[in-house]
Amino acid sequence: MEAQCEKNEAAMDGVRSMRKADKKQRRSQKKILAFDPDLSPQNDPSPVLGVCNAGLMTGDTEESLLEVLSPYGVIRKLVMLPNSAFSIVEFHSQEQAEQAMLNLHGKIPLDGKTLYLTYLAAIPEKWKLKCKDEKLPEGLQLIKDFVSEEEEEMLLKSVSWDTPPLEGRDLKERQVRHYGYQFDYSTNNVNKDSPLPGGFPPSCQPVIDQLLLRGICPLPPDQLTVNRYSPGHGIAWHIDTHSAFESPILSLSLQGQVNIEFRHKVNGQRVSITLPPRSLLVMDGESRYAWAHRIAPRKTDVVRSPHGLSLLWRTTRTSFTFRRLRASPCHCSFPLLCDSQLSNDGIDSTELISPILEQLHVADVYEEIAEHFSSTRYKPWPRVKELVMDLVPGSLFLDVGCGNGKYFGLRNPHQSIVEIGCELSRGLAGIARDRGFSVVQGNMLGLPFRDSLFDACISIATLHHLASRAHRLHALGEMTRVLRQGGMLLVYVWAREQKRDQKDSSYLKKDRGKSSEGEVEFREFQGPDGMTVALPLHVNGTEFQHSDVLVPWTSKMGTTYRYYHVFVEGELPALCEEVPQLTIVQSYYDEGNWCVLAKKS
Known part of the structure; x- marks a missing residue:
């Protein structure tokens, strides 16, 4: 008798869950139409699904969605709409879309979140354009096979990861070694008066010779940062400090393939490109000064091909980033993004x-x-x-x-x-x-x-x-x-x-041992005349590196950010x-x- 009651209760729970899912679906269909009437949500099955509550505004990614959706068929297109918590996915066939609807709608497959889906008549042409290859940022160049497999092997052997670095420390998300000058992650800068002993590894010289011979950089780099990333690790949104380094910034990718994302600091445009092994990424001009870049901390990347989208599992990757120290203040064309010009002109960007x-x-x-x-x-x-x-x-x-x-x-x-x-x-x-x-x-x-x-x-x-x-x-x-x-x-x-007389404040003591690792993520805000101001997202329990920050408040409902001007x-x-x-x-x-x-x- 008791078992039958439990069975009946479970059945009722299932009915209630489906009613809730259908109610959410109807509400979402109205929101979709309000966002764009051309999206045409419908109840009749089709190859196109709308994911009603997973998109850019909810912090979801192509990778996280593909991981959930791809078991049900071949995905031809995935569109994450701008400024929306809504995404569109097109399967190879209607049957595959029906399987996804059956197994995902009203279920909890995405980071503990219940997904709500609806059928769409088709993907509007204007959103199909989002699936096409995007133009690279101005000044960004990807040179494939810049080094040979033999040169790659020599470069990798030249860096010792078994012993602690002579200067600085490994970071939480990756191992790092510096040559020429130590990069200080607490200031995002270098001490130009304290060069490191030993210079670059000898295996770097052929690379530098090629950089100069091919006119990629006018002068030889004098600072090198080598990062080793394990699968699942990355580097946060950042622009290399204007006042610290000249242009271009040169990043040589070895071993594993990875996607790198770029985001324009003024108009918010995003571009993602794949870095194959042994490729050189040249960040010059606007791409160096006005585009933030990051490698998202995940274990898979979306790979596009003529046949559709697929997931590629990451492997260990090592990058050699070559830079040249700046000898004078930066006078780039992006004063609101430039620490040299902001400090010189006394601009209070938050005004x-x-x-x-x-x-x-x-x-x-x-x-x-x-x-x-x-x-x-x-x-x-x-x-x-x-x-x-x-x-x-x-x-x-x-x-x-x-x-x-x-x-x-x-x-x-x-x-x-x-x-x-x-x-x-x-x-x-x-x-x-x-x-x-x-x-x-x-x-x-x-x-x-x-x-x-x-x-x-x-x-x-x-x-x-x-x-x-x-x-x-x-x-x-x-x-x-x-x-x-x-x-x-x-x-x-x-x-x-937050330290006084060598004593930590209670704020630091709460999360002792935490580190912001110097790679600061920023959030942009649109000001008058189209100008954009970027504010850093502070890491709780760490020392402040900026005066105007967004500080996280975390509860069961999620994380929000409060603005602070720290005095x-x-x-x-x-x-x-x-x-x-x-x-x-x-x-x-x-x-x-x-x-x-x-x-x-």
């Missing part, structure tokens, strides 16, 4: 996109993570608590960016003060109200209070979410405005310096000194934060 960053990577993110974020915020900073406890009973106290209200309700009811919070996130403001606190939803750039009202104001871990210096200065002015004369202001911001020593006091009527009482460092206590004069 261009501050409204976008503050909406997408502050306001929207905190709405999404409000409940989980609140559950991690319960312990007050001791020196902030001290200020609150020292207030005279009856004082009016304002917390700007109060979150869940963790600095409220600390005092004895008989010594109470009037506590008011201002919070941008509707979700966090609601949590604070549910705890019985008085909180208004508002933006620190325009506080909804009259002048000279409060006796004390705090802003803890909020100012660093403003994406321009002008906004940060204005917010300090707003908090000063609502303080009465003699009122106190306490501000905490995240410090770029260097002296930056916060200097900003406060520009605010009229604000006098600094104390400036200090507190567990990875720069802090200022100030008084309104």
Whole structure:
């Protein structure tokens, strides 16, 4: 009897799952039509399937989709639509597409994610163009069979992987050796005053001779990085630092074949090309300065042929990257991507996109993570608590960016003060109200209070979410405005310096041993006049290498990124000194934060 009940329950679960899948399918068909009416979703079988929830916007790849789809037949075309969580796959026959639909729709075959599929009438011609060979970036050249098999063998034998490197260290994702000059992954640069002893391996000389003889580079390279990649490993999106190296950058691929991806930093265009063994990739001009490149960390690559698409399993690959150090600042034609020109001209690139960053990577993110974020915020900073406890009973106290209200309700009811919070996130403001606190939803750039009202104001871990210096200065002015004369202001911001007196902050201690490995991934944002600004994705628990970063927040729902401007020593006091009527009482460092206590004069 019990077994029969379990069997019936399992059958009901199956029915419920199919109903859910069909409901998701109908909803997805409407979204597909809204995205492009020419896609024509339908219920009748055809060789073409739409994968409704796996695409570029969901972080999926051609490789991950092919791995799931290819067991059911020969795939003629796979199109991942731009700015979409939707993909199109065309099988060789309708029968193969039906098998894929039967086995995948409403199932969980892709990284723990349930896939939802629908039939399509056909692939529109405009999307078929996406399947054709794409034009290489300007200045990019692939020279096949640049070295012979014998030269390849000599080059591979010239590098010892059995002993630790004389300088630097192997990286988490790959083994690495440097010659000529050590590449510093903490700065993405080289120390030009400290050449390494020994020079290049002798087997490199015939390669250098060919580079010069064929006019591929005008001067011999003086820095060499050799990387050895095991299957499944890669290198993150990056552009070789403008100020460090001349153009071109030359990468010689040995042993295994691999796909390398390029992404234009301004228009977002992507190109993927296959690097055969013994081929030389020349990155010159625009392809060197304006296109980021990466090798995705996976064990397979998509290989295109006249017969369709297939997966090629990776094997061990070794690359020899030849570069020449730059003797003077870079004057390329891409100033917003050039560290030489950005530092020389004093351009604050985040000024261009501050409204976008503050909406997408502050306001929207905190709405999404409000409940989980609140559950991690319960312990007050001791020196902030001290200020609150020292207030005279009856004082009016304002917390700007109060979150869940963790600095409220600390005092004895008989010594109470009037506590008011201002919070941008509707979700966090609601949590604070549910705890019985008085909180208004508002933006620190325009506080909804009259002048000279409060006796004390705090802003803890909020100012660093403003994406321009002008906004940060204005917010300090707003908090000063609502303080009465003699009122106190306490501000905490995240410090770029997470080590102080040779002691790690608690932020570093949480993930001790982590390393960003210097290969920084960037995310681009479109600014005015078509300009694009790229911000680095920070690796949690590691030291900050940049002042403006996107920091991951990970929960069961996935990973989102919050924008931070991390302050260097002296930056916060200097900003406060520009605010009229604000006098600094104390400036200090507190567990990875720069802090200022100030008084309104």
